[in-house]
Amino acid sequence: MRNHHIDLCGQIDFTRTDAMPLLARDAHFSFACNGCGDCCRGREDIVLSGFDLWRIAARLRLPPLIVARGFCRASIGTVSHLPVLRLAPVKENRNNCPFLTGNHCAIHDAEPLVCALYPLAQEISREGEVSYFLQPTACGGRVIEAKVEDYLSRYDVPAREQTDVRWALGCMELEDVVEQAEMLLSPVLVRRMQAKLWQALYFNYDYAQLFLPQLERNLDWLNGEIIKLTEYQKKQNNKSK
Ligand code: SF4
Ligand code: SF4
Structure with a gap:
């Protein structure tokens, strides 16, 4: 690790x-x-x-x-x-x-x-x-x-340490989740997942609002989106069997 x-x-x-x-x-x-x-x-x-x-x-x-x-x-x-x-x-x-x-x-x-x-x-x-x-x-x-x-x-x-720690822990957890998902997802869905990663980690933030609550909200949303993508892929795989 x-x-x-x-x-x-x-x-x-x-x-x-x-x-x-x-x-x-x-x-x-x-x-x-x-x-x-x-x-x-x-x-x-x-x-x-x-x-x-x-x-x-x-x-x-x-x-x-x-x-x-x-x-x-x-x-x-x-x-x-x-x-x-x-x-x-x-x-x-x-x-x-x-x-x-x-x-x-x-x-x-x-x-x-x-x-x-x-x-x-x-x-x-x-x-x-x-x-x-x-x-x-x-x-x-x-x-x-x-x-x-x-x-x-x-x-x-x-x-800023508390925020940096949360960011780092979030990234370390995501590394494992994303690596697993990439083994399952088609290239198109990998790109869709990457677009969601950019949104959750960098872009979907209002600079007038505190960062940490937005990060927590975005990480929750992202985890749900990755689950949806992998479930969709599994269904597609089952259909083509
Ligand atoms: S490059 Fe090195 S020497 Fe130049 S300002 Fe940065 S730390 Fe100082
Ligand atoms: S943001 Fe750019 S200009 Fe500012 S300290 Fe860092 S490298 Fe230098």
């Missing part, structure tokens, strides 16, 4: 190694940074959760689908089989993140968790335990030292 990772690698199937031990909240860590801003350029790996997208949508006062169409790249995870939404670098503008203006993040108060954590990364276990670890970086410059809990608090990461 894999844990859920949010990290700068943006790899949903990322595996943490012994070289990246989990850090206690009161542990200290250090990293080097010369403030060049390159971590906001040429990035194909800034993965957004549904909560990240909702926060950006609320910041821009636009529906999540419009934000995704305007600023993101969508795919289906090869390992997770779930929707993956990433910020899309702007080719015409030195491959900058679409929200980079000069050396400033235009959505700073709603920036994605991946950005808020850097260079820390987050791991959520199947039991819902949240941990952090330091990613290896190739940056040089002034050495910055910080205590983990202070570093997380500077962008209010602890305040």
Whole structure:
């Protein structure tokens, strides 16, 4: 069983190694940074959760689908089989993140968790335990030292942990359900299921309403829809016997 990772690698199937031990909240860590801003350029790996997208949508006062169409790249995870939404670098503008203006993040108060954590990364276990670890970086410059809990608090990461855990647990449960369903469903019905996954995880949200109750409602709806699709497929299979 894999844990859920949010990290700068943006790899949903990322595996943490012994070289990246989990850090206690009161542990200290250090990293080097010369403030060049390159971590906001040429990035194909800034993965957004549904909560990240909702926060950006609320910041821009636009529906999540419009934000995704305007600023993101969508795919289906090869390992997770779930929707993956990433910020899309702007080719015409030195491959900058679409929200980079000069050396400033235009959505700073709603920036994605991946950005808020850097260079820390987050791991959520199947039991819902949240941990952090330091990613290896190739940056040089002034050495910055910080205590983990202070570093997380500077962008209010602890305040969003409960939502991130619910999102991660929901995704981990869905991975198993979707993988099972895909073994049964025809390609057409797999695509229909994927469209429902996008709606439930990313798009069917009102930015003026709290995120978590909408997530719970959407996950309930999605589970019902996947059951309907698999039952329909079973009936079709029985008819053709
Ligand atoms: S973390 Fe690295 S890439 Fe980002 S601003 Fe600092 S030196 Fe530049
Ligand atoms: S969202 Fe903001 S912090 Fe994150 S990569 Fe884009 S400009 Fe940088």
